[in-house]
Amino acid sequence: MTRNPAPAGGGPRRKAEIFTATLGLLAARGYDALTIEGVAQSSGVNKTTIYRWWPSKSELLRDALLHAPAMQFEDADTGSLRGDLEAIAGQVQALLSDERRRAVVESALVGAVRHQAMRELVVSFLDDRFGRHQPVFERAVQRGELPPDFDPAPLVDAMAGALWMRVLVRREPVAASFTDDLIGLLTDGAGRAAQRPAQPGR
Template structure:
């Protein structure tokens, strides 16, 4: 996409919002650039000039839209950072609009390789953004230097997704604290085995 286009940033935001809205309402199968153009009020020739396929458009929408974005806190401890991260994921899934988008993306990922690739790309991007949490934890001694944080993130996100998206259960503060507590028990045992203090 050409950043020099008049109104580019604002138009991008409108297009990304329309793309994710359409994904949530009609799913990956029925999402079309023509439909996005209609929803966003942007001419479809403009969209095609910036993105050659709906997969390219959807990838950028997932990665760059503010709808699925949240900021990470630096609480001074891994337990606090994980709790804050869990609360951010919970907040995202508690919002009906954003939850519908996440559900549509996951359903599409099960059925279509293209959508699966997009979801994996999105998750990899988010994991990269979360990495400072674990770098700080290693520096503080909360995590062993050779620890792989990926299973930790997968376990936390997976538990929240299962609770909200599958079981349709509420995520009370006690659930989040219990979940983080279970994860921290594992982190502490790993740290003790490696000689790091862990907490």
């Protein structure tokens, strides 16, 4: 899918209003019923203007997921891998604990199961967020907490998956002890990987 950049005109406030309306309608109606016409009515922006900036709802929804303030995470740099992972986990927990933002995530995941276009959007969003967290693991390699060839993708998937399962499926709160145990398991495993001798050919 071709990336359509956020519009240069219109101002940040107008774009934020459109993104907020887009995600709100996704949460309330789901991917199938989301339309640019509905976004125009909800945001108060003329639909021809929205179509000029985003020719399809997929392109609009992609930018909304990537750039809406509600879906942003702060950079984590605490001085240790465990501290950084705890900071990231806390942001994921805050996202999923907020009723409106959780509804967006749930609607996006349901849509991803049913529609290829929505699945590509979700993968694009996750890849973008993973890329933003790469400095966390680069710093951990420099500190000797991770081996140079460590692949952080399974660690990130395991952390996010456990939190999503806890909140979205089990509908249980994420206690501090749960997060501590989860991060402990992940960092202990990563630490053992750092101590393993390098394998030939890797």
